[in-house]
Amino acid sequence: MDLLRHWHPVCLSRELTHRPRRVWLGGVPYAVFRTDGVIGALPDACPHRGMRLSTGRVRGGQLVCPYHGWAFGPDGVGKAPGTPQMRPHTACLEAVERDGAIWMRRPGATGPFPAVGPGGFHPVSVTRHRAAAPLEATMDNFTEVEHTGAVHWMLGYAPEAAEAVQVEVTARPDAVRVYNRGPQRPLPAALRALIGLGPADDFIDDWTSYFSPVHTLFEQYWIEGGTEARRPATVRIGVVYTPVHDDVTDIYTFVHTNAEGSGPRALALRLMLRAFAEVEVRLDASLLGRLEEGRGGLEGRRLGRFDKALRLQRQRIERLYRGPA
Ligand code: FES
Ligand SMILES: [Fe+2]
The missing domain is CATH 2.102.10.10 (Rieske [2Fe-2S] iron-sulphur domain)
Structure with missing residues (x-):
């Protein structure tokens, strides 16, 4: 390897x-x-x-x-x-x-550099969290939204709205894309105002996973309720999974937003996003430590409609990341 x-x-x-x-x-x-x-x-x-x-x-x-x-x-x-x-x-x-x-x-290696720093966006935070779990299980967790309602504070979809969440998976030989759209879970009014959301907006979480190195690029935004109009705020998050040991993975999170300027609102939004990323990824890392799953752990499991990307990703990890060059 x-x-x-x-x-x-x-x-x-x-x-x-x-x-x-x-x-x-x-x-x-x-x-x-x-x-x-x-x-x-x-x-x-x-x-x-x-x-x-x-x-x-x-x-x-x-x-x-x-x-x-x-x-x-x-x-x-x-x-x-x-x-x-x-x-x-x-x-x-x-x-x-x-x-x-x-x-x-290694010097002379040709692996591409992952696009975790999107051009034109403003850096919000870069963090590292350690999960006591294999690379595969760690990536699984970041690439399904079904757990978000139960595990997360703000991110993702409320459990009672999970049935309404649409999930589309597209696989290419070198990448797996997942598009999720569903009702934004209830948020405090002040937070909604800061992001610029209405009461019935949809939250879109559209990500693509790549495998050299293993990472996922998320694009998150909102669509105004009852319309197809996209709200201006967009958040881009790059997550790179570094296998430290077989059962330990470091999660590097690179958060960017298109909220520009140094006014109080942009500043408050960036501070909120920074706190949000820290709390939410910490919750994932802690959850992963409690998950008993080996690297080949999907065989014989009962998978649901939110888990479609997981097998596709694991095949690509095996071939593109762990396999021979
Ligand atoms: S110089 Fe002797 S062990 Fe490094
Ligand atoms: Fe999560």
Whole structure:
């Protein structure tokens, strides 16, 4: 399984300070570090005697091993101060800082960069939440709306309106799209006014999942009740699922909106969205920790009309993400 051929976020930008940090991808530890505006990512084991490089420090553009002081640049080329003629080196990864996160993949890999930062939209927040669940179960949870009424505070559809929610699934070889439309669940009047909603609007949650890396791009908006007129407010959310270990997945959430300007209303809307994203994804992560489901967990299950995308996605994860390049 060659996960390094895909780009993955491995920590948030704000989590990587002047100190190196240990991150995990597919059960393998790496040391990431910043130096002179460059991000380095190396296997987190010194090629000398295996010390954790992430417990060292960054000096002179290199990551210095805390055991015997061998030092390595972001290109993996090192030096051993006690034996200057020696040229130790370690594997290195390609690492970049983008959209508020640190991403890495193998140098020369061709996996595309996921479009989590939509052009023309305004960033609201970037967060990371850890779920004690496999990648597949985590993606399942983000790609059906049936749980939203029971689990979420604001997002999705009220349980009593679930029957009225329309779900359309379209599969392509490399993507699965799900379009959901149904009555907006009751919200406090102040919140409705802030978003610009009427009393009988439909909420649209239209998302597409891709598999290199495994991620889903959501477009959420509203349609005025009794008409086909789209309300101006639109929220775009990119969710990237990074498999930290077999049963642990990090959920990176990139929230953007078209609400522009620095006036009090736009500001209040962005603050509300930020709080909303934090609370709602935290609820998902906590729920996933209580879900006992293995990676092959759909066989023999009784699936409903909201679960149609799940098998299609799992097939694509197997083929496009975990399978041979
Ligand atoms: S183990 Fe890293 S320098 Fe010796
Ligand atoms: Fe959810």
